[in-house]
Amino acid sequence: MPDLNFDGHNTLYATHGLHSYAAKCPPQLVRYGIENFSSPGETVLDPMVGSGTTVVESRLHGRNAIGYDIDALACLIAKVKARKIDDKPIGNAADLVLKYAKKDINALKKGNLSQEISARATPPNFHNIDYWFSPDVKHALAILLYHIDQTQMSQDVREFLWVAFSAIILTKVSVASARDIIHSRHHHFEHKEVPDVIKKFETRVRKMRRQMEEYRLLCKQIPNASIVVEKGDARQLPLENETIDLVFTSPPYATALDYPRAHFLAVAWLHQALGITLEEYKLKGAIYIGSERGSHQETTISDDHISDISLVGSIIEKLVEIDPKKAKHIHRYFEDMYLTLKEIYRVLKPKRTAVIVICPSHIRKIEVPTHRVFTEMGNNIGLRLTNEITRTINKKRRVLPYLQKAFGDRMNTEYVLIYQK
Numbered sequence: 001m002p003d004l005n006f007d008g009h010n011t012l013y014a015t016h017g018l019h020s021y022a023a024k025c026p027p028q029l030v031r032y033g034i035e036n037f038s039s040p041g042e043t044v045l046d047p048m049v050g051s052g053t054t055v056v057e058s059r060l061h062g063r064n065a066i067g068y069d070i071d072a073l074a075c076l077i078a079k080v081k082a083r084k085i086d087d088k089p090i091g092n093a094a095d096l097v098l099k100y101a102k103k104d105i106n107a108l109k110k111g112n113l114s115q116e117i118s119a120r121a122t123p124p125n126f127h128n129i130d131y132w133f134s135p136d137v138k139h140a141l142a143i144l145l146y147h148i149d150q151t152q153m154s155q156d157v158r159e160f161l162w163v164a165f166s167a168i169i170l171t172k173v174s175v176a177s178a179r180d181i182i183h184s185r186h187h188h189f190e191h192k193e194v195p196d197v198i199k200k201f202e203t204r205v206r207k208m209r210r211q212m213e214e215y216r217l218l219c220k221q222i223p224n225a226s227i228v229v230e231k232g233d234a235r236q237l238p239l240e241n242e243t244i245d246l247v248f249t250s251p252p253y254a255t256a257l258d259y260p261r262a263h264f265l266a267v268a269w270l271h272q273a274l275g276i277t278l279e280e281y282k283l284k285g286a287i288y289i290g291s292e293r294g295s296h297q298e299t300t301i302s303d304d305h306i307s308d309i310s311l312v313g314s315i316i317e318k319l320v321e322i323d324p325k326k327a328k329h330i331h332r333y334f335e336d337m338y339l340t341l342k343e344i345y346r347v348l349k350p351k352r353t354a355v356i357v358i359c360p361s362h363i364r365k366i367e368v369p370t371h372r373v374f375t376e377m378g379n380n381i382g383l384r385l386t387n388e389i390t391r392t393i394n395k396k397r398r399v400l401p402y403l404q405k406a407f408g409d410r411m412n413t414e415y416v417l418i419y420q421k
């Protein structure tokens with residue numbers, strides 16, 4: 001059995017560390033899948049691409065890649081991470097943005113409240129903005145974003161700078177008055193000193209340029225490959241039948257993370273860039289796979305497809321006695337994942353492989369062996385399990401401590417399920 005633990009390995013090389021993302025896959029695990037189950041020039045699909053680990057690794061191994069995610073911010077991050085951008089245009093654009101932003105902020109500090117500067121310093125209007133952002137931070141972010149949006153530059157470079165902007169909010173040491181921010185429940189936190197937004201952005205862009213340079217250099221040694229990242233739903237993929245050579249994906253865990261809640265502090269600012277209002281974004285959270293929000297009837301896009309999966313029946317039977325709401329969520333999760341597996345089967349070429357990385361859990365002390373349910377579903381659909389490898393999740397990557405308590409120790413073990421069509 002291969003050792004897929006990768007403890008102590010560098011997981012942030014090339015552009016993998018461009019932006020934080022909850023439950024990110026180690027790139028070495030994706031590499032294992034790509035090297036063992038595909039060849040250069042073939043096409044890899046990740047239908048729940050998150051921050052883009054699969055597409056970046058595919059590019060680094062000369063595979064074409066397609067990534068979909070339901071989350072608008074995830075798509076932006078994944079796209080930027082996988083796209084080679086030259087350094088000069090980034091440097092030129094960042095210099096201009098910083099020059100204009102510094103000028104405005106200095107003018108504000110000197111009390112210049114001209115109409116133009118006041119307009120540029122006006123933040124978006126969202127609930128609790130003053131709770132999460134101190135006045136100076138709020139105005140500096142507004143000015144910075146204004147200049148990212150208005151300064152002349154290519155769309156690729158603008159998207160790179162949007163990711164840098166998001167990264168100074170969604171990070172451990174955020175400019176927002178918040179911590180635990182990469183995960184779904186932020187905690188309010190007063191900075192001892194008001195964070196210097198411009199300095200943080202400058203540092204972040206510098207770091208991201210170095211990461212992009214490493215990515216470009218690595219790509220240089222590899223034949224070109226096409227990478228496409230788009231918003232999409234894993235339950236209804238916009239792909240033709242039997243067009244994919246390998247699927248590699250790590251789906252959300254059953255009722256684990258609420259991505260829109262984790263991302264809202266950045267999306268509140270970047271809603272125009274992402275083409276979605278904050279309200280729509282938050283509401284859409286209810287239809288993410290694994291969401292604990294919304295009722296079963298409101299949110300599921302399917303009828304009951306899983307009554308034949310005996311394991312699901314027995315889990316739901318136990319859970320419904322203790323917590324009917326959780327039972328509904330788990331039922332919906334498995335239904336959604338059944339549809340996803342069916343889509344994976346449909347788009348995969350015959351005899352090719354799908355690698356799915358998943359973690360079992362305990363809910364209300366009831367065992368939810370997600371990996372075994374997936375195996376039964378796969379069998380039912382035509383995806384035959386050919387291998388199952390366990391790995392220990394690195395401590396740093398585990399979900400929140402409060403979830404750890406609810407899910408139990410099993411949350412430390414992930415299953416790498418290898419299926420063949």
Ligand SMILES: C[S@@+](CC[C@H](N)C(=O)[O-])C[C@H]1O[C@@H](n2cnc3c(N)ncnc32)[C@H](O)[C@@H]1O
Binds near residue numbers: 022023049233
């Ligand atoms: C565990 S994360 C994937 C992380 C990714 N492997 C990485 O390394 O960044 C699961 C992803 O599934 C996405 N997701 C949830 N429901 C989805 C759906 N119906 N269609 C597509 N993506 C979905 C979430 O937005 C999240 O980004």
